Every structure is written in C-alpha cells, then in structure tokens.
Amino acid sequence: MATKYDAGIGSQIISQFGAKPELLIQILHALLERYGHIPEEAVRQLADELNLSRADVHGVVSFYHDFRTEPPGEHIVKICQAEACQAMGSRALTAHAEKAIGTSMHSTSGDGKVTLEPVYCLGNCACSPAIMIDEKVYGRGDNDKLDQLLVDTGARNG
Secondary structure, X not given: OOOOOOHHHHHHHHHHOOOOHHHHHHHHHHHHHHHOOOOHHHHHHHHHHHOOOHHHHHHHHHHOOOOOOOOOOOEEEEEEOOHHHHXXXXXXXXXXXXXXXXXXXXXXXXXXXXXXXXXXXXXXXXHOOOEEEOOEXXXXXXXXXXXXXXXXXXXXXX
C-alpha cells in the first residue's frame, strides 16, 4: 500500500471507472485500497476530473465511515457499536481497547501501529460483541480476548 499520493496514479484509477461522477464511491474505494486513506490532494483531483465540487467529494468522504483522510496504522481494529453488540458489552470493550491500545476511537496510536475505529454491524450479532482486526472478524469479544488478539495479530507486544 503506497502512502505518498501520486496524481498520475490517481488519474489512472479515475480513468478505470470512466471518470464518471456517479462512480465516485467506487473510485474512492480504489484509492483507499491503493493508499489506505483519501488524501486532500485526491479530493481536489477527484473534484476536477469528475466535474464535482470539492464539497461534494468531501461530503462523501466524511459521510462514509470507511473512508479516512489520514494514513491508518499498521493494524486496524474495529469494534462493533451496533445495538446488539452494545447490549452485550461493546461500550466497556471499547473503553478497554482505548486503554490497551493507547488511543481513542477514530485515532491511531502514537507509535503508528494501531488505528482504532468504530463499526456499525459486522453481521455477527449472534456472537456479539464483534471485533474486526485487519479485515478478520472475531465474535464474543471481551477484554481478555481482545488483549490476546492484539498480541496474536502483532498489533501489540505480549
């Protein structure tokens, strides 16, 4: 995953989708896959090449929780905040995660190792609360399980 934005690559990605403004979300996903985030330079370029306002592009980026404007940590930890998971303790699990990782939701740890994000349903309600680490979902999360998962995935030293 590249981190420094390249306008030439950005144009190639936009061209793959025919530079159609109605495909903005798909283009943003492709940029996210390439760079891990949506840099401000990409927002300007998208607006220019898709004939949209920067406000339109920024509005889409800020509305959808999967789009981030800052580079993520090496590992991305998401904790479900939907009702079923809340009923089974996700708020307490989130508080524990913030202490264990050393950052708050929507932030990256000081060492750049872990980004902590909320997610609103992972489709694992029967095994709530749900945790996702680096795109892998885990059910029946609790403090001990989270601590072990952080070690097992390399997000934290044991």
